[in-house]
Amino acid sequence: MAADPNVARVRTFSIPAESYSEALIDFAVQADITLGGARACSGRSPGLKGRYTVEEGLKKLLAGAPCRFQMIDARTVRILPGAPPALPQPRPAPPRPAPAPPPAPDVMAAPVAEVVVTATKQPASASRLPAAISVLGADQLKLTGVSDASDAVDQIAGVTITNLGPGRDKILLRGLSDGAFTGRTQSTVGTYLDDMPLNYNAPDPDLRLADVERIEVVRGPQGALYGGGSLSGVYRIVTHKPELDALSGQVLAGTGWTESGSPSHELEGVLNLPLLTDKLGLRIVGYQELQGGYLDDANLRLSNVDRTTREGGRVSVLTRLNDSWTVTLGGAFQHLASADTQYVTMPVASRRRANRVREQHENNFGQGSVTLTGEGSWGRFESSTAFLHHAFSSVYDASAALSIYGASDLDLGVYDEASSIDILVEDAVWTSPRYGRMRWLLGVYGSATSEITPSILRGSGSTSAPPRLLYQEDRTDRLKEGAVYGELTYDLGAGWTLSAGARAFRTDLRTRSDVTAPPPGVSRTLHGSNTFSGVSPKLTLQHDLPGGGLAYALVSEGYRAGGFNSGGLAAPSPSRRQFSPDRLTNYELGAKLKLLDNRLDLRLAAFYDRWDDIQTDQYLNSGISFTANVGNGRNIGLESEATWRVTPDLMIQANALFDAPELTRPGPALAAKPGAALPGVPDASFGALALYQRPLRDELKLLLGVEMGYVGRSRLTFDPALSQTMGGYVTAKLSAELVTPKWRLAAFVTNPANTAGDTFAYGNPFSFGQVRQVTPQRPRGLTLLLTRAF
Numbered sequence: 001m002a003a004d005p006n007v008a009r010v011r012t013f014s015i016p017a018e019s020y021s022e023a024l025i026d027f028a029v030q031a032d033i034t035l036g037g038a039r040a041c042s043g044r045s046p047g048l049k050g051r052y053t054v055e056e057g058l059k060k061l062l063a064g065a066p067c068r069f070q071m072i073d074a075r076t077v078r079i080l081p082g083a084p085p086a087l088p089q090p091r092p093a094p095p096r097p098a099p100a101p102p103p104a105p106d107v108m109a110a111p112v113a114e115v116v117v118t119a120t121k122q123p124a125s126a127s128r129l130p131a132a133i134s135v136l137g138a139d140q141l142k143l144t145g146v147s148d149a150s151d152a153v154d155q156i157a158g159v160t161i162t163n164l165g166p167g168r169d170k171i172l173l174r175g176l177s178d179g180a181f182t183g184r185t186q187s188t189v190g191t192y193l194d195d196m197p198l199n200y201n202a203p204d205p206d207l208r209l210a211d212v213e214r215i216e217v218v219r220g221p222q223g224a225l226y227g228g229g230s231l232s233g234v235y236r237i238v239t240h241k242p243e244l245d246a247l248s249g250q251v252l253a254g255t256g257w258t259e260s261g262s263p264s265h266e267l268e269g270v271l272n273l274p275l276l277t278d279k280l281g282l283r284i285v286g287y288q289e290l291q292g293g294y295l296d297d298a299n300l301r302l303s304n305v306d307r308t309t310r311e312g313g314r315v316s317v318l319t320r321l322n323d324s325w326t327v328t329l330g331g332a333f334q335h336l337a338s339a340d341t342q343y344v345t346m347p348v349a350s351r352r353r354a355n356r357v358r359e360q361h362e363n364n365f366g367q368g369s370v371t372l373t374g375e376g377s378w379g380r381f382e383s384s385t386a387f388l389h390h391a392f393s394s395v396y397d398a399s400a401a402l403s404i405y406g407a408s409d410l411d412l413g414v415y416d417e418a419s420s421i422d423i424l425v426e427d428a429v430w431t432s433p434r435y436g437r438m439r440w441l442l443g444v445y446g447s448a449t450s451e452i453t454p455s456i457l458r459g460s461g462s463t464s465a466p467p468r469l470l471y472q473e474d475r476t477d478r479l480k481e482g483a484v485y486g487e488l489t490y491d492l493g494a495g496w497t498l499s500a501g502a503r504a505f506r507t508d509l510r511t512r513s514d515v516t517a518p519p520p521g522v523s524r525t526l527h528g529s530n531t532f533s534g535v536s537p538k539l540t541l542q543h544d545l546p547g548g549g550l551a552y553a554l555v556s557e558g559y560r561a562g563g564f565n566s567g568g569l570a571a572p573s574p575s576r577r578q579f580s581p582d583r584l585t586n587y588e589l590g591a592k593l594k595l596l597d598n599r600l601d602l603r604l605a606a607f608y609d610r611w612d613d614i615q616t617d618q619y620l621n622s623g624i625s626f627t628a629n630v631g632n633g634r635n636i637g638l639e640s641e642a643t644w645r646v647t648p649d650l651m652i653q654a655n656a657l658f659d660a661p662e663l664t665r666p667g668p669a670l671a672a673k674p675g676a677a678l679p680g681v682p683d684a685s686f687g688a689l690a691l692y693q694r695p696l697r698d699e700l701k702l703l704l705g706v707e708m709g710y711v712g713r714s715r716l717t718f719d720p721a722l723s724q725t726m727g728g729y730v731t732a733k734l735s736a737e738l739v740t741p742k743w744r745l746a747a748f749v750t751n752p753a754n755t756a757g758d759t760f761a762y763g764n765p766f767s768f769g770q771v772r773q774v775t776p777q778r779p780r781g782l783t784l785l786l787t788r789a790f
Contacts (some may be wrong), residue, residue, distance in 0.1 A: 016435030017047040029123040088141040119216040130552030132219040145748040154687035154709030155660035157655035161761035167363030175661040176232035180680035181624040190230035196386035205365040221558025223536030226503040231558035242281030242318040256783040262292030262304040285314035299354040305340040325374040336363040343763025363392040380398030383428040393418035400767040405470040410459035417455040441487040449479040475513040495544035506533040513566035521569035532561040549593040567624040583615040623766035631667035656686035682712030705735035729757020744787040754780040
């Protein structure tokens with residue numbers, strides 16, 4: 001079979017004289033390939049300038065170097081210690097020339113820390129960045145059966161996800177929780193699809209991770225680069241881009257069974273189509289998925305009520321204008337629908353509840369984008385423009401709150417809430433060349449957001465009379481955000497590097513709300529506007545350590561704008577009508593070490609966070625949400641991640657977070673004492689993963705995996721009177737796979753012990769506090785996946 005055309009494609013390289021390890025990382029960035037083992041090459045490179053294929057460029061770059069390279073496939077290179085042969089060798093063909101090579105060798109061969117990431121707005125090796133960054137590559141995502149964010153949390157230190165249900169959850173980082181509920185507050189974690197945001201104050205849209213190149217998680221406030229909504233960090237999904245010279249694709253089909261539940265299935269397809277060789281390419285992704293339900297409703301006499309469907313896709317068109325400039329057009333969409341919520345009100349082991357109505361949820365996401373990228377001796381420029389539409393709706397059984405609305409004569413209440421969000425965003429970044437003692441980054445950002453959020457509560461009785469209107473609100477929020485930001489990095493010498501950055505921002509908010517609330521409620525109209533502005537700084541100092549490691553000190557800030565409260569039977573009091581901005585300052589010491597002859601990558605970080613005027617979403621007795629500033633808090637903690645390549649065929653990963661998030665000065669409206677824990681996040685969590693591969697015959701390999709995690713106990717709310725505890729459970733997954741260059745057969749067993757730990761002590765705001773609400777773990781399940789690549 002012929003080698004992949006990517007091997008022979010000519011690229012333009014401009015790499016200065018620098019250490020071989022840094023030159024190899026620059027080479028990987030400019031060639032758009034994955035390169036592992038760069039730290040195995042010591043000494044100084046003379047640099048590389050000119051037009052070469054990947055193989056020609058590596059030969060010239062490493063001429064006379066104390067290392068050599070191995071082509072794993074057309075887009076993956078491994079650097080090995082030892083000089084290359086002295087005599088010229090014929091061009092080697094890839095050992096596995098199939099377009100879709102088996103994934104296992106990539107996971108075992110390349111250290112996670114040496115993956116090139118772009119979450120810092122410029123391509124760089126994760127191992128050289130003074131920040132707490134985690135990366136999960138495509139191979140590991142496949143091997144461990146990760147299909148969405150909730151599947152990945154055990155593999156990333158300090159990541160917590162609430163479990164209200166698909167399309168309803170919040171992502172939390174490092175124990176920095178503003179509460180378990182989702183309302184008007186901007187997200188604490190910035191979630192991105194490539195370079196564009198996925199939401200503002202909405203729950204995570206729960207995109208399926210189909211044809212994803214990697215996941216990047218950056219912890220700590222990222223206000224200097226990403227602005228508001230990145231208070232505790234950034235979660236970024238990086239997708240595969242079109243390949244301009246290789247026809248390829250894959251088809252995946254799967255089926256699953258859940259103990260005492262309904263069956264599941266999934267279909268996924270990827271097609272990469274070069275339209276004009278080396279000039280124009282198209283990549284299409286599509287998927288459809290059904291997650292079978294496993295909860296029963298005793299009142300409705302229905303079984304497995306919580307079924308969820310998810311379907312969507314992406315289209316990407318890449319045009320290479322010349323050797324320096326490209327334009328990428330992209331589109332993504334997803335429709336997610338849950339037939340019911342996934343909490344129970346009876347003993348958790350029974351997995352049953354008693355509701356009066358089906359609590360359905362829909363979440364629709366769509367995004368279109370255009371990205372212009374250029375690179376040359378003058379640096380790198382990237383402009384990304386996108387339009388995002390995110391619409392979601394939920395239904396709740398509000399029967400338990402009818403008396404509050406003066407409707408004790410009725411026996412059934414149904415609350416419908418919806419949100420439709422449109423965001424237009426532009427982000428342009430210009431970075432200097434990576435060589436030289438001084439490097440810089442300049443960026444301009446602007447966005448316009450429109451959010452329309454209607455909600456309505458109706459009640460009915462046993463008669464045939466039409467439903468009675470008990471409450472209705474129609475609200476519109478419009479935001480305009482603008483910012484300029486920059487970062488300057490200077491090599492001080494002797495392995496020391498200093499970096500300083502800042503973001504100057506302005507946010508304009510206009511709100512209108514019309515509330516219709518029959519007695520005992522008060523109908524009213526609210527008009528509000530406000531402007532928020534400021535500067536968010538960042539300062540880092542790093543020092544290169546022997547053996548390729550580094551140590552760093554970091555100070556950074558994040559912020560969120562304020563807003564207005566409008567809901568409830570009565571008008572909010574003057575003290576509650578508005579909520580103020582909040583700000584978080586992070587102080588961090590970290591180290592990234594390479595030990596045991598570069599077979600062990602270890603990352604450590606100790607942090608102290610000060611959080612002023614914490615915003616949180618809470619619920620009134622009527623079940624209507626509001627936002628408040630609950631006071632000041634802090635978090636102190638230690639996190640670690642390790643990847644140990646025990647042998648060429650065995651890899652072990654482990655991560656842990658130990659922290660103590662708490663309120664230090666509760667606000668006057670909160671009945672909490674200093675020292676009360678922040679809600680929704682545990683003070684301890686850890687995860688572990690072991691992957692093993694064994695060649696069987698020819699190109700057939702057996703891959704085995706074991707994954708475990710622990711989530712410590714936590715409280716649900718700031719309010720001690722409603723301080724249900726949750727957590728304290730173990731997660732587990734087992735996997736076995738047979739892999740060839742074209743075929744992959746995988747089996748995954750989730751929750752093998754069939755435990756029913758309480759993952760989330762909440763489900764319905766109208767009965768919350770009246771009945772115990774518990775979200776059990778999904779029962780034991782088996783999933784079979786068959787993949788064919790071409």
